[in-house]
Amino acid sequence: MPSRLPSSGPDGAAMPLDSKTLCLGALDAGFNTGYDIRKAFEEGPFRLYQSLSYGSIYPALNALLAEGLASCTEQVQDGRPDKKVYAITDAGRAALRAALTRYLKFDRLRSDFMFAIAFAHLLRHDQVSALLDDYAAGYRALADELGAESCDPPAGRRFLIDMGRDGCHAWARCIEAHRAALEEALRRDQDADAEPPPPRLAAIGGGG
Amino acid sequence: MPSRLPSSGPDGAAMPLDSKTLCLGALDAGFNTGYDIRKAFEEGPFRLYQSLSYGSIYPALNALLAEGLASCTEQVQDGRPDKKVYAITDAGRAALRAALTRYLKFDRLRSDFMFAIAFAHLLRHDQVSALLDDYAAGYRALADELGAESCDPPAGRRFLIDMGRDGCHAWARCIEAHRAALEEALRRDQDADAEPPPPRLAAIGGGG
DNA sequence: CTAACCATGTAAAACGTTACATGATTGC
DNA sequence: GCAATCATGTAACGTTTTACATGGTTAG
Secondary structure, eight states: OOOOOOSBOTTOOBBOOOHHHHHHHHHHTTOOSHHHHHHHHHTSTTTTTOOOOHHHHHHHHHHHHHTTSEEEEEEOOSSSOOEEEEEEOHHHHHHHHHHHHSOBOOOEEEOHHHHHHTTGGGSOHHHHHHHHHHHHHHHHHHHHHHHSOOSSOOHHHHHHHHHHHHHHHHHHHHHHHHHHHHHHHHHHHHHHHHSOOOOHHHHHHHHO | OOOOOOSBOTTOOBBOOOHHHHHHHHHHTTOOSHHHHHHHHHTSTTTTTOOOOHHHHHHHHHHHHHTTSEEEEEEOOSSSOOEEEEEEOHHHHHHHHHHHHSOBOOOEEEOHHHHHHTTGGGSOHHHHHHHHHHHHHHHHHHHHHHHSOOSSOOHHHHHHHHHHHHHHHHHHHHHHHHHHHHHHHHHHHHHHHHSOOOOHHHHHHHHO
């Protein structure tokens, strides 16, 4: 059985990486229990780029085991459920490599903040400013968290960390670079609304 | 009936904006049919920040209509199904404003490329380079597409456009700024692997 | 002649998150 | 005492994507 990893459909079209592939990657990166894998996607190196929760991880791990893409040794523990320590197999590493070599789906950003800001005209000015403050602060905080990563990772992981840090900083700077224009435009629009209707009477009277 | 828009759960925790809110936003922005709304999320101003497909849009539109958050006038057409032209109502605008004022879930980036690059050590160098080329090119192309947006949009939409353009350019620059380090590290690792085993024989012989 | 565009809508399938169930240990 | 951490796993739930159904017009 040729252990399929459907990150590409039957036609070869780009499909998102599936949870099995993501787990295989986490395993290769040295996260070797379901619990640790979740942390890798919640707080660890993959945090910015992918997400995965228990509900996907444990079934995926069992599937990988059944397909021979991962192996598992159980460690009996006191009080807690037995710890299952997984390792990627050679077949698993081959499958991971194959999945990463297919056409990858391009990045997708989901930003409720940016969507909200599109409707700045419906919000009060102080709400818009607060939104921008929170948003920029969020990215700065993220950048700092991501920068404080484990020392001396392999080359690929180093790239992830550096990109995450600098990319988040860049986005924050971008917000700050454009907010002045937004806030000024909003003020202008408000002034235009609040202004008493322009003295058309004169024009009308003069034109008659 | 107080037309709920569940972008916040019962406890007030941050939840992603739901499809009804997104449709309300599209309606407010002047996209007034299901078909046009899809284009707004596929190619239009929201393209970078949210996604929404027919399967979500048409049911959402019908729900909004039933709740009085949108109104609809049908335009009979030749051959095609009747065109339903929607408009946001005052209640709808209030609901949109309310949804955007709740706690918003922070941005989530999904990047299969970045995940793949984390495993550069499993790929051939030319594959890694091709990946980086495609990735940077993708962001540059996106930036250019986003920059070529409709003229003179309202202030909030102007912000979206400018952020999209500059943000994508910044990310592309970031890729290019860090790729040299990655590729060099990969070369170093390969050289270390390819190097003939160090002359331990001498040491062993000398020590005997 | 083929592809893309216009236009709405439904149904099924795939996928993911959340909450639940369980429960000892460690730090504040 | 309370919260967090460790640790696995399932079931319900909701969302999203994809395919299907229909079909005339227009541009290359």
